[in-house]
Amino acid sequence: MRRLLALRWEGKLTTGQVRSAADVLGVRERAVWRWLAAAERDEAAARAPGERAAYPGRFTVTDEVRALLGLWKGNVAAVHRELTARAARGEGALPPSIPTLHRAIRRDLMPGERAGLAGGERAARKHDVFLARPRGWRNQVWETDHMQAPVLVDVEGKALRPWITWFTDCATNAIMGVAVTPGHPSRESVLAALRSAVLREDPYGPLGGLPERVRVDRGKDFLSKTVTAAFDALVVTVEDLPAYTPHLKGTVEGLNRAVESMFLAALPGYAHQPRPGKRPSWPKEELLLSFEDFTGRLLDWTGWWNTTHQPAPLSGKTPLQAWEADPTPLREVSAEDLWTFTLEDAGVYALGTRGVRFRKRDYVGPWMTGRGGIQVRVRFMPHHDHRIEVFHATTGRYLGPADLADRATQEQISAVRQTRATRSRRLKKDLEASQRERYAAVTQPEEPQRLGALTTAQAEAELAQATDTDLSQLSLPDLIPPAVPPAGWRTPASLAALTTPGRPAPAPSGRDGASAPDGTDGRPAPPTTDEDGDA
Numbered sequence: 001m002r003r004l005l006a007l008r009w010e011g012k013l014t015t016g017q018v019r020s021a022a023d024v025l026g027v028r029e030r031a032v033w034r035w036l037a038a039a040e041r042d043e044a045a046a047r048a049p050g051e052r053a054a055y056p057g058r059f060t061v062t063d064e065v066r067a068l069l070g071l072w073k074g075n076v077a078a079v080h081r082e083l084t085a086r087a088a089r090g091e092g093a094l095p096p097s098i099p100t101l102h103r104a105i106r107r108d109l110m111p112g113e114r115a116g117l118a119g120g121e122r123a124a125r126k127h128d129v130f131l132a133r134p135r136g137w138r139n140q141v142w143e144t145d146h147m148q149a150p151v152l153v154d155v156e157g158k159a160l161r162p163w164i165t166w167f168t169d170c171a172t173n174a175i176m177g178v179a180v181t182p183g184h185p186s187r188e189s190v191l192a193a194l195r196s197a198v199l200r201e202d203p204y205g206p207l208g209g210l211p212e213r214v215r216v217d218r219g220k221d222f223l224s225k226t227v228t229a230a231f232d233a234l235v236v237t238v239e240d241l242p243a244y245t246p247h248l249k250g251t252v253e254g255l256n257r258a259v260e261s262m263f264l265a266a267l268p269g270y271a272h273q274p275r276p277g278k279r280p281s282w283p284k285e286e287l288l289l290s291f292e293d294f295t296g297r298l299l300d301w302t303g304w305w306n307t308t309h310q311p312a313p314l315s316g317k318t319p320l321q322a323w324e325a326d327p328t329p330l331r332e333v334s335a336e337d338l339w340t341f342t343l344e345d346a347g348v349y350a351l352g353t354r355g356v357r358f359r360k361r362d363y364v365g366p367w368m369t370g371r372g373g374i375q376v377r378v379r380f381m382p383h384h385d386h387r388i389e390v391f392h393a394t395t396g397r398y399l400g401p402a403d404l405a406d407r408a409t410q411e412q413i414s415a416v417r418q419t420r421a422t423r424s425r426r427l428k429k430d431l432e433a434s435q436r437e438r439y440a441a442v443t444q445p446e447e448p449q450r451l452g453a454l455t456t457a458q459a460e461a462e463l464a465q466a467t468d469t470d471l472s473q474l475s476l477p478d479l480i481p482p483a484v485p486p487a488g489w490r491t492p493a494s495l496a497a498l499t500t501p502g503r504p505a506p507a508p509s510g511r512d513g514a515s516a517p518d519g520t521d522g523r524p525a526p527p528t529t530d531e532d533g534d535a
Contacts, residue, residue, distance in 0.1 A: 004032070059096045061108040066117065069105070073117025076102055122244075130247050133170070135313070138326040141170045141239075142211040143252035144193070144222060146185050148259060151225050152269035154288040155182045158238045161271065162294065164259075165189045166302075167197040167214070170251045171327070171435055173311045174207050174319035175302050180295045187224040190380040191342040194230065198338055207306065207323055209330035215249045226344040226382060233341040234333065242355075263301045267294070307487075339391075340398070343379035348393045351376050356390060363388050363402035 007013040018036075021027045065079060072078040076098065083095035095101060101160060105114065116124030143165045148374045152159040163185040166178040177197025181189045200208035214236055216222035223240065231238050246253045248273045264270060269288045289297070293324075314322050333341075350354050351374050355364035358378055375393035386407060440449040485491050 001035060001039060008036060008040075031240045058102055061104050064092070065101075065105075066109075067347050069117040074114060075375075076105060083518045091143040116242050120214060125247070130250075136171045137326070137328040137330065137349045138169060138171050138323055139209050139330065141215060142176060142197070143170060143215045143249040144168075144190070145217065145249065145252045145256065146189070146221070147256045147259075149264055149294075150271040151264050151267050151294065153182070153290055153291050153294045155291050158307055159269070159288060159352045163189065163292065164298070165193040166252070166255070167193055168252050168255055169207075169319075169323070171213075171323040172319045172325065173251065173255075174312060174323055175206065176207055176253070178299070178302055180291075180298060182291055182504075185221060187221045187226050187344075188384070189231060190221050190227050194227075195338055198333060199335055200233075200332065201335065207320070209332055210234055211236055213239050215239045215241055217245070217249060218243045229345070230342045234338075259301070263298075266271060267297070294504060340379070341390055344382055346378040346380060346388075348375050348377050350374075351390075355405060356388065358388060359385075361385075362405040363390075364405045365390070365400050367400040368402070414468075 001120065002022075004013060004017065018032050022202055024033045025032070035417050038465065065083075069076075070080050080095055080101055080320055083092065086523045087094040096104075110116075110127070112124045112127035115127055123423045144165070146163045147407045149162050151161065153162050155162075160182055163181045163183070164178060165181065165185050167176040168174065169176055172224075176193070177193045178191050179193035187261065196204050198210055204214070205510045206258055214231065216238060218240060219267070221227065223238070226230050228238065237451040260272075268286055279296055308318060310316055319327070346358065347357060351368060351371055353372055356376060356378060357369060358380075375391045375401065377390065377396070378388050380388040386404050388402050390398060390402050392395065443450075
């Protein structure tokens with residue numbers, strides 16, 4: 001437009017040039033002539049043809065409209081009603097029609113801005129453009145994450161959704177290691193997956209070795225003291241990513257999406273399957289997989305992903321083929337050393353006649369015979385209370401495992417867990433019944449009215465019961481009076497009256513330490529005597 005405007009000022013502009021510009025811009029020829037006329041009035045129109053400079057009276061989105069869009073979650077009709085109400089109160093100009101407001105919003109706001117005002121930052125992020133990292137080499141960078149499988153699995157008679165913890169290589173898209181947990185994952189899940197990822201022997205190989213870096217997303221399990229110490233011992237750098245930035249570890253996030261659509265969606269008990277009826281729920285007659293069967297199928301799918309599947313970034317290769325084609329040397333560690341590095345250190349303990357006393361329980365092993373009295377260092381796998389690993393405190397030499405003495409049977413443990421669950425349900429029910437508050441429904445503005453009438457006798461009985469259990473109200477501070485202070489002490493008159501039996505309280509003095517109205521200083525007055533010296 002600036003070039004056409006310069007030609008027009010020089011008198012060299014022709015209709016053919018305008019027609020060619022209209023064809024290039026995809027508009028009509030008369031639109032170009034209109035833009036040129038607007039550019040002669042305002043140079044800003046030449047920089048942005050078709051915008052407000054070409055149409056001075058056109059409505060544009062203001063900061064007020066943006067704020068209202070955020071308030072009403074992108075509802076343009078609600079924004080129009082708000083602007084109309086404000087104009088009726090004299091707080092602004094009358095807004096244009098709803099179609100005009102829609103066109104202005106689509107024209108002046110980018111799709112990401114509209115999505116962000118309606119759904120927040122996560123919705124706006126879907127319209128962003130992200131850069132792709134270079135592929136790098138094998139074991140340069142790993143990414144790890146927890147994922148709750150959207151599949152119900154039978155775990156000891158309960159329908160639960162297991163958690164998957166895995167490590168993936170960013171250069172080859174290979175799944176290096178995986179661990180499955182029936183319940184919520186912990187640092188033990190991370191350590192188990194790490195061992196399966198690093199080891200190259202059966203049944204984990206041939207993929208493995210130590211990575212140079214591992215990306216995590218501020219998960220407390222991945223940044224725990226035990227996991228951090230294991231990575232430090234293995235000389236692996238942990239890259240802690242900012243929170244709520246899944247695009248910074250796109251390899252493992254893509255794996256989380258792929259496993260659901262390519263494998264989990266076909267399993268019985270899939271939680272995201274559309275169901276007939278009002279509420280999507282798991283059909284009770286559907287037979288669920290056992291936890292063991294689910295784990296076996298997931299490991300088989302992991303093997304298929306590494307050996308058969310050909311991801312698009314690998315140009316027709318499987319992750320295993322891309323791995324084997326990479327000549328980068330590997331850093332390996334033995335299974336014994338890896339097991340030691342991935343144990344949590346509990347400190348130094350004494351080996352006594354009853355074994356090692358750890359967490360108020362005794363652990364014994366056959367190798368302890370004749371070693372009583374030495375200092376040992378205890379290491380253990382988190383949450384595995386049945387066994388500990390014992391090392392010599394001075395030399396660091398591995399001595400052997402120690403099992404829990406007088407360990408309960410599985411029947412006893414199941415009975416204890418069942419009793420605890422019953423007690424927990426009963427306590428939860430009692431607490432909910434005692435804390436439930438009911439209020440009356442209203443049809444006009446008024447203060448909330450609490451429901452639940454009590455008789456006077458019921459109220460007194462409940463208050464008396466609360467008083468009997470309140471230790472502060474049961475205390476009797478005046479049961480034992482304070483002792484009489486020594487004669488040489490300078491005591492206030494009020495304390496002297498309280499500690500002297502049968503003596504009335506004297507009149508208060510003017511200030512602390514000043515003489516009382518009778519001329520004394522607050523202490524008991526000496527007895528008076530007559531001329532003969534008798535009292």
